[in-house]
Amino acid sequence: MxxxxxxxxxxxxxxxxxxxxxxxxxxxxxxxxxxxxxxxxxxxxxxxxxxxxxxxxxxxxxxxxxxxxxxxxTKLPFVYSKLLDSIKSGSTKSIELYLKRIGDLNDQSELTITDKSNTMSHEERKKALLARLEKES
Known part of the structure; x- marks a missing residue:
């Protein structure tokens, strides 16, 4: 439909x-x-x-x-083949997309950061993580 x-x-x-x-x-x-x-x-x-x-x-x-x-x-098989090629070449963005596609990763996934040095505050780590995620997008 x-x-x-x-x-x-x-x-x-x-x-x-x-x-x-x-x-x-x-x-x-x-x-x-x-x-x-x-x-x-x-x-x-x-x-x-x-x-x-x-x-x-x-x-x-x-x-x-x-x-x-x-x-x-009608182009979906082609798109999936290119996605798999990209995954094989190590693209983390493609791997993330694939995991979202099969339901193993969603926006509600939890991320745990272990920072043994404890030199950054929680807010500083959060800002740094958001900046890295922004760069990858």
Whole structure:
């Protein structure tokens, strides 16, 4: 089920075709892209109508986002393979992401710092830790 809510019965003529063409345009290399004028012409609508749908028709926008989401979902195996490559190369950020993905690490995890020298106060250690975490992000 799509997280983008749209009503197929409310589509105007040529909206499905136009939404698909706009999504394809976004995933096509720049040099090979159709212009929005070409898309409008191919769909038998004016460029102004296409613009109104793109910017002011929530149902059309939701459908277009649904189509884009479906396309991105097809790339998930590639994304996971790159994540695993990054883990193999020792990326701690990737390892953290993987552990969060499988549920072994969450934002509620507890971090214990053992500082035997005890030269820094709790607040100083906290600030230093937050600064290091900020750098890694």
């Amino acid at each position: 799509s997280r983008f809510k749209y009503d197929e019965t409310a589509f105007k003529p040529n909206q499905r075709e136009a939404a698909l063409a706009l999504v394809e345009r976004e995933f096509t290399p720049t040099k090979e892209r159709k212009t929005k004028d070409q898309i409008a012409e191919d769909c038998g609508i004016s460029r102004m109508t296409l613009h109104r749908w793109e910017t002011g028709d929530p149902n059309f926008i939701a459908y277009k986002n649904h189509l884009a989401s479906q396309f991105i979902d």
